[in-house]
Amino acid sequence: xxxxxxxxxxxxxxxxxxxxxxxxxxxxxxxxxxxxxxxxxxxxxxxxxxxx
Amino acid sequence: xxxxxxxxxxxxxxxxxxxxxxxxxxxxxxxxxxxxxxxxxxxxxxxxxxxxxxxxxxxxxxxxxxxxxxxxxxxxxxxxxxxxxxxxxxxxxxxxxxxxxxxxxxxxxxxxxxxxxxxxxxxxxxxxxxxxxxxxxxxxxxxxxxxxxxxxxxxxxxxxxxxxxxxxxxxxxxxxxxxxxxxxxxxxxxxxxxxxxxxxxxxxxxxxxxxxxxxxxxxxxxxxxxxxxxxxxxxxxxxxxxxxxxxxxxxxxxxxxxxxxxxxxxxxxxxxxxxxxxxxxxxxxxxxxxxxxxxxxxxxxxxxxxxxxxxxxxxxxxxxxxxxxxxxxxxxxxxxxxxxxxxxxxxxxxxxxxxxxxxxxxxxxxxxxxxxxxxxxxxxxxxxxxxxxxxxxxxxxxxxxxxxxxxxxxxxxxxxxxxxxxxxxxxxxxxxxxxxxxxxxxxxxxxxxxxxxxxxxxxxxxxxxxxxxxxxxxxxxxxxxxxxxxxxxxxxxxxxxxxxxxxxxxxxxxxxxxxxxxxxxxxxxxxxxxxxxxxxxxxxxxxxxxxxxxxxxxxxxxxxxxxxxxxxxxxxxxxxxxxxxxxxxxxxxxxxxxxxxxxxxxxxxxxxxxxxxxxxxxxxxxxxxxxxxxxxxxxxxxxxxxxxxxxxxxxxxxxxxxxxxxxxxxxxxxxxxxxxxxxxxxxxxxxxxxxxxxxxxxxxxxxxxxxxxxxxxxxxxxxxxxxxxxxx
Numbered sequence: 044x045x046x047x048x049x050x051x052x053x054x055x056x057x058x059x060x061x062x063x064x065x066x067x068x069x070x071x072x073x074x075x076x077x078x079x080x081x082x083x084x085x086x087x088x089x090x091x092x093x094x095x
Numbered sequence: 096x097x098x099x100x101x102x103x104x105x106x107x108x109x110x111x112x113x114x115x116x117x118x119x120x121x122x123x124x125x126x127x128x129x130x131x132x133x134x135x136x137x138x139x140x141x142x143x144x145x146x147x148x149x150x151x152x153x154x155x156x157x158x159x160x161x162x163x164x165x166x167x168x169x170x171x172x173x174x175x176x177x178x179x180x181x182x183x184x185x186x187x188x189x190x191x192x193x194x195x196x197x198x199x200x201x202x203x204x205x206x207x208x209x210x211x212x213x214x215x216x217x218x219x220x221x222x223x224x225x226x227x228x229x230x231x232x233x234x235x236x237x238x239x240x241x242x243x244x245x246x247x248x249x250x251x252x253x254x255x256x257x258x259x260x261x262x263x264x265x266x267x268x269x270x271x272x273x274x275x276x277x278x279x280x281x282x283x284x285x286x287x288x289x290x291x292x293x294x295x296x297x298x299x300x301x302x303x304x305x306x307x308x309x310x311x312x313x314x315x316x317x318x319x320x321x322x323x324x325x326x327x328x329x330x331x332x333x334x335x336x337x338x339x340x341x342x343x344x345x346x347x348x349x350x351x352x353x354x355x356x357x358x359x360x361x362x363x364x365x366x367x368x369x370x371x372x373x374x375x376x377x378x379x380x381x382x383x384x385x386x387x388x389x390x391x392x393x394x395x396x397x398x399x400x401x402x403x404x405x406x407x408x409x410x411x412x413x414x415x416x417x418x419x420x421x422x423x424x425x426x427x428x429x430x431x432x433x434x435x436x437x438x439x440x441x442x443x444x445x446x447x448x449x450x451x452x453x454x455x456x457x458x459x460x461x462x463x464x465x466x467x468x469x470x471x472x473x474x475x476x477x478x479x480x481x482x483x484x485x486x487x488x489x490x491x492x493x494x495x496x497x498x499x500x501x502x503x504x505x506x507x508x509x510x511x512x513x514x515x516x517x518x519x520x521x522x523x524x525x526x527x528x529x530x531x532x533x534x535x536x537x538x539x540x541x542x543x544x545x546x547x548x549x550x551x552x553x554x555x556x557x558x559x560x561x562x563x564x565x566x567x568x569x570x571x572x573x574x575x576x577x578x579x580x581x582x583x584x585x586x587x588x589x590x591x592x593x594x595x596x597x598x599x600x601x602x603x604x605x606x607x608x609x610x611x612x613x614x615x616x617x618x619x620x621x622x623x624x625x626x627x628x629x630x631x632x633x634x635x636x637x638x639x640x641x642x643x644x645x646x647x648x649x650x651x652x653x654x655x656x657x658x659x660x661x662x663x664x665x666x667x668x669x670x671x672x673x674x675x676x677x678x679x680x681x682x683x684x685x686x687x688x689x690x691x692x693x694x695x696x697x698x699x700x701x702x703x704x705x706x707x708x709x710x711x712x713x714x715x716x717x718x719x720x721x722x723x724x725x726x727x728x729x730x731x732x733x734x735x736x737x738x739x740x741x742x743x744x745x746x747x748x749x750x751x752x753x754x755x756x757x758x759x760x761x762x763x764x765x766x767x768x769x770x771x772x773x774x775x776x777x778x779x780x781x782x783x784x785x786x787x788x789x790x791x792x793x794x795x796x797x798x799x800x801x802x803x804x805x806x807x808x809x810x811x812x813x814x815x816x817x818x819x820x821x822x823x
Contacts, residue, residue, distance in 0.1 A: 047241070051248060054228060062221040069214055079163030082140035088148075 130170040130178050131195040133337060137166055149188050195340040209329050215260040216318040222256035223311045230308040234802045246298040246305045253307035260314050261287055279458040282465045286494035293491040309495045309804045316812050317503040324507035327514045331523045335753055338740055346377040366424045370415045372576060379431045380422035382407050386605035387418035392544045394724045395676045399633055402605055412724055412743060417577050418604020452528045453776055454506045469493045472795045492799040496790045501811035505779035508819035513772035521756040522765055529751035532735040533769035535716040539664050540707060542721035543675035543685055548651035552579050552633060554586040555650050564645060567612055568637050570594035571619035574608040579635045583647055615640035656760030661689045663763035674698050674706060676725050703729035722746050775822050779815045786811040
């Protein structure tokens with residue numbers, strides 16, 4: 044059962060990482076325009092070089 | 096269920112208007128301007144990049160971002176860039192664009208309540224997943240020290256989560272208890288607290304059962320229901336506010352001889368204000384210069400325009416039709432008759448405030464029942480086993496299992512599905528209980544002008560006139576932008592008439608147009624100006640030389656879908672009435688045309704509301720459909736109300752549902768959808784009750800384990816959500 048001493052912290056950490064990532068997306072308004080974001084991925088405007 | 100978040104999101108006309116104007120004033124001082132444009136026609140990824148690229152190319156524009164969900168563009172620009180310039184640019188590119196009042200919009204942009212709920216929901220969701228993982232290990236046979244360790248870790252995750260995510264429930268329950276009332280949140284909070292206390296106690300004594308997972312799952316499911324509920328209304332509200340934001344509150348004032356464009360809120364009594372043809376009076380005032388005609392239909396329901404000349408008082412909200420007018424402000428802001436009438440609405444007793452939602456009326460029986468069961472099983476088990484720990488454990492199990500997880504989802508899942516469906520058909524459901532109230536409707540009262548009719552005139556007697564007269568009338572009509580002229584010209588053109596050659600064509604604002612045809616003076620305009628005797632109908636008169644003037648009579652064009660809506664409603668056995676402020680002859684003609692048996696003409700705003708109250712006293716559930724300021728009191732008094740998007744802001748605010756398109760036919764469908772939504776809600780309540788009927792005896796008998804609780808909770812919630820999706 045020693046394996047638990049690794050697995051439990053790892054599972055908690057991964058859950059925590061997911062939560063922090065989610066909080067970051069909420070804070071940066073990433074759910075304001077779901078429809079537009081779905082279309083923007085098909086947009087080839089900045090394919091060759093990043094947006095300045 | 097929704098009592099906790101309702102107060103913070105209620106919108107009122109005054110608080111929308113005032114801060115909006117303020118923000119606009121502040122923007123004037125600020126260096127960078129923030130411009131919002133509504134783009135109703137964008138729909139694809141190519142549209143996004145075209146719009147953004149062409150906006151960014153304008154000198155002075157710092158950034159432009161399109162939001163496809165809201166069909167809106169937000170532009171950060173230097174002070175020199177005007178919205179008009181950007182609108183013209185986009186129209187050249189091929190996109191319809193309208194300026195939005197940034198001040199009105201900013202109220203919805205930061206949806207604090209929604210974001211707060213989302214955050215709490217996410218935290219409880221992540222915590223639920225982790226605790227469930229640990230619980231599955233316990234259910235599949237972890238024992239002794241491992242089980243205790245897992246329980247302690249669960250507690251370490253669950254306690255902070257419950258402290259953070261449960262806040263909306265604690266607040267709502269506390270605010271109910273403080274006034275010695277009870278709501279659905281009281282048993283929820285009791286269940287959470289009891290589950291936590293019992294579970295910690297069990298864990299400390301290395302017991303078998305801990306309900307941390309159930310408590311966190313309960314919070315997660317309930318927050319999901321609440322978030323859905325909030326989001327549905329947030330979308331409707333932002334769309335409704337966009338309608339208000341389309342009317343940018345700005346006026347052109349004359350100060351020291353110069354024309355200044357300024358926010359309406361900054362106008363002062365005594366200011367001279369220019370109102371161009373097609374413009375709406377921003378304030379109450381007296382005409383000092385110019386002649387024109389004024390459309391008062393939004394205020395009184397009259398279709399006939401009123402003649403305007405210097406010295407005549409005007410009220411805010413009236414529309415100037417033909418010539419430019421200068422008015423001196425006599426009342427501004429909240430003192431205007433427009434606002435005073437809007438204030439009347441607040442005084443009128445609201446049909447909706449007397450309504451108890453299905454969820455609330457269920458909670459009334461549910462809450463005491465659940466608490467009673469739990470207390471009874473605690474006392475019963477304590478007397479039977481004399482063991483506090485067993486008794487507490489079973490009481491907690493009873494509360495957790497009965498807790499209205501499915502009840503919490505029962506209403507929002509259905510209203511989300513129904514509102515989404517109606518939204519796609521062009522209806523905005525602004526109020527949470529509007530669907531429930533709409534389902535009960537058995538009487539519909541329609542307003543005439545602007546609601547059943549489009550407010551645009553239609554020529555009726557084209558065939559009565561000779562081609563010569565039509566050719567002259569067409570030539571004269573094309574010299575004016577008066578609604579009657581525009582309609583006459585369109586009808587004549589459609590009939591293949593070519594305009595007669597007319598010289599010295601001039602428009603006399605407020606009277607009509609005149610010119611010379613083959614040396615004879617010709618006039619098209621008001622009866623008195625052309626030497627005719629005015630009749631009861633809306634008419635423009637054509638005078639050729641000394642011949643007797645001929646009348647071109649008009650009727651108000653029916654709004655698309657009006658006939659269909661009335662027919663479908665009557666086919667459903669609903670009583671339909673027409674109540675209007677217009678004259679009896681016109682109202683009767685329209686009632687005949689649409690087959691409406693009951694009608695009432697020349698009604699004052701208070702009479703309309705009184706008629707609706709009288710219908711309610713007969714035990715009727717009244718739906719009011721209206722658009723004008725004279726309808727607002729009636730809209731508020733009715734059990735549920737609908738207004739078209741073209742309605743005055745005050746009317747839209749007073750109504751529960753806004754029709755986005757110009758078509759009226761969705762009204763009948765909305766009633767059908769509302770009825771089936773309410774049926775689904777009742778079914779959901781029954782499903783939730785059925786689960787309780789099965790699970791509660793198990794819990795009281797002491798056979799409930801956390802696994803049973805988790806299964807009952809999840810399966811009932813999923814069944815309820817699936818049942819909601821079934822809505823057609």
